[in-house]
Amino acid sequence: MTSEYRHIPVLSTECLDVLAIEEGTVHLDATLGFAGHAVLAARQLGSSGLLLGIDQDAVAREEATERLYGLPEASRPAIKVLAGNFGDMDELLLSVPVPGIHTVLFDLGVSSVQLDTPSRGFSYKEGAPLDMRMDPGTQTLTAQEVINTYNAADLARIIRTNSDERWASRIADFIVRQREEGPITTSDQLVEVIKAAIPAAGRRSGGHPAKRTFQALRIHVNSELDVLRQGLDAAIRWLEPGGRIAVISYHSLEDRIVKETFASFTDRCTCPPDLPVCACGREPILELGTRKPIVPTAAEVERNPRARSAKLRWAFKR
Numbered sequence: 001m002t003s004e005y006r007h008i009p010v011l012s013t014e015c016l017d018v019l020a021i022e023e024g025t026v027h028l029d030a031t032l033g034f035a036g037h038a039v040l041a042a043r044q045l046g047s048s049g050l051l052l053g054i055d056q057d058a059v060a061r062e063e064a065t066e067r068l069y070g071l072p073e074a075s076r077p078a079i080k081v082l083a084g085n086f087g088d089m090d091e092l093l094l095s096v097p098v099p100g101i102h103t104v105l106f107d108l109g110v111s112s113v114q115l116d117t118p119s120r121g122f123s124y125k126e127g128a129p130l131d132m133r134m135d136p137g138t139q140t141l142t143a144q145e146v147i148n149t150y151n152a153a154d155l156a157r158i159i160r161t162n163s164d165e166r167w168a169s170r171i172a173d174f175i176v177r178q179r180e181e182g183p184i185t186t187s188d189q190l191v192e193v194i195k196a197a198i199p200a201a202g203r204r205s206g207g208h209p210a211k212r213t214f215q216a217l218r219i220h221v222n223s224e225l226d227v228l229r230q231g232l233d234a235a236i237r238w239l240e241p242g243g244r245i246a247v248i249s250y251h252s253l254e255d256r257i258v259k260e261t262f263a264s265f266t267d268r269c270t271c272p273p274d275l276p277v278c279a280c281g282r283e284p285i286l287e288l289g290t291r292k293p294i295v296p297t298a299a300e301v302e303r304n305p306r307a308r309s310a311k312l313r314w315a316f317k318r
């Protein structure tokens with residue numbers, strides 16, 4: 001497989017450590033991708049286990065299926081690859097069906113293979129159509145439609161709230177002005193507009209000038225933050241008592257949602273703070289594995305630059 005080197009699973013040792021997958025249990029990989037993590041999980045599950053994998057990307061599912069069924073038959077778990085969005089987890093799991101889940105992993109975002117396929121339009125590095133749909137088969141809204149039809153105020157809001165781009169309003173104004181001359185249809189065109197909008201002094205820090213706007217568009221097109229809340233919520237409900245959840249995120253907005261969702265399940269008391277004792281009786285559902293996120297070692301980042309911004313949070317169900 002030519003793309004092997006491009007999907008080294010991120011924080012794999014750490015994930016296996018914190019999930020502590022036991023033989024004969026049910027493991028859900030909510031972002032199967034190219035099965036980098038799932039292959040490792042499968043080895044721990046053994047032939048009496050069940051491996052469930054969700055991905056909304058057809059190419060990823062195909063390659064993951066091939067890799068998983070390439071494992072020796074005698075020792076591999078039962079395997080179910082589910083097509084869909086982890087935001088629809090209830091529906092997907094009810095279709096199997098499964099009684100409950102012992103461990104679950106989310107490894108968020110797009111895979112390096114998706115990022116490196118120009119036609120998907122995720123990258124600001126190559127001339128490509130402005131698409132960015134994670135599941136072109138079911139989604140209709142593309143980045144191109146957002147860029148060419150949303151008004152300046154909506155564009156500015158989307159860019160600002162889905163990235164920490166301080167020039168969001170200027171970028172939105174420049175987009176609206178540019179498209180008066182004709183639609184903006186390719187990533188290079190958009191990169192040029194963004195570069196023109198960000199004053200030279202503001203361009204010196206923070207990496208590629210288009211990085212944040214592209215991230216914001218991707219998050220918007222795929223409703224990534226809402227879907228993440230729904231997916232985490234569902235996964236925690238499906239977990240068996242003692243079950244474990246691990247989530248790898250790649251930017252601060254995702255990490256904040258993971259942190260806040262975990263926190264909302266670890267502290268369930270809704271009593272007013274001035275009440276001397278708890279009267280609501282709502283018990284914590286989760287216990288945090290570690291308070292601080294686990295980050296990759298310098299050696300891993302060296303080997304796999306994609307791991308650079310990764311943060312792993314985990315918790316177990318009480």
Ligand SMILES: C[S@@+](CC[C@H](N)C(=O)[O-])C[C@H]1O[C@@H](n2cnc3c(N)ncnc32)[C@H](O)[C@@H]1O
Pocket residue numbers: 007008009010030031032033034035036037038054055056057060084085086087107108109110111112134227
């Ligand atoms: C970073 S990759 C996962 C890589 C995988 N852990 C591996 O080691 O091969 C993320 C994958 O999750 C999928 N994905 C992202 N958001 C999703 C969602 N909301 N529902 C289903 N799949 C999603 C993407 O299509 C992509 O294949």
Ligand SMILES: [Zn+2]
Pocket residue numbers: 268269270271277278279280281282
């Ligand atoms: Zn209370």
